[in-house]
Amino acid sequence: MTSFTVNGQPVHYRMDPATPLLWALRDASNLTGTKFGCGTGHCGACMVHVDGNAVRSCRVPISALEGAFVTTIEGLSRDRSHPVQQAFAADMVPQCGYCIPGVIMAAAALVDRNDSPTDAQIDAAIPNICRCGIYPRLRESIRRAARIKTGREQVAGAPPPGIGPEDAARAVPALRPPPPAPPAPPRRR
Numbered sequence: 001m002t003s004f005t006v007n008g009q010p011v012h013y014r015m016d017p018a019t020p021l022l023w024a025l026r027d028a029s030n031l032t033g034t035k036f037g038c039g040t041g042h043c044g045a046c047m048v049h050v051d052g053n054a055v056r057s058c059r060v061p062i063s064a065l066e067g068a069f070v071t072t073i074e075g076l077s078r079d080r081s082h083p084v085q086q087a088f089a090a091d092m093v094p095q096c097g098y099c100i101p102g103v104i105m106a107a108a109a110l111v112d113r114n115d116s117p118t119d120a121q122i123d124a125a126i127p128n129i130c131r132c133g134i135y136p137r138l139r140e141s142i143r144r145a146a147r148i149k150t151g152r153e154q155v156a157g158a159p160p161p162g163i164g165p166e167d168a169a170r171a172v173p174a175l176r177p178p179p180p181a182p183p184a185p186p187r188r189r
Helices: 021-028 083-090 100-113 119-125 135-149 165-171
Strands: 002-006 009-013 047-050 053-056 069-071
Touching: 021 047, 047 100, 053 100, 083 100, 083 135, 100 119, 100 135, 119 135
Parallel strands: 002 069
Antiparallel strands: 002 009, 047 053, 047 069
């Protein structure tokens, strides 16, 4: 049995010790914010923090994590108040969103230890592949996150999670159910 901490909660996985962390998180813990992208560690969609460092969870067996502290996108900030989440929302960085949890985790690890990252440091810390091409906004958003973290800048907060479907439908017209269709005219024979 492998034991470590995930998002502040102790966990004991009764799985094959060679199981990649990605699958333990997604399948056993139902933490599906960590995405499967390539399975080879190249794309970064599966990025999580292990003891504060950005790590590709598809490449780490759970046996290597005994006693470690793992943070997933779900545990980074439950109310989306982390500076990187705030900056990404303010700068409208996400497009399709598939790679975003991994990018946010990589960026958060950088911003948590560097208050003023250079372009070279950002490029080195963010190995993630984004098919939508968020790269033009990414560097500035990471610099903004560092400014938010240090109090040099403030942004309007990203909406908190947990909005109910009814409230979402009132706030977003596109989510309202369509009105009922009129009855079809009778058919003639």
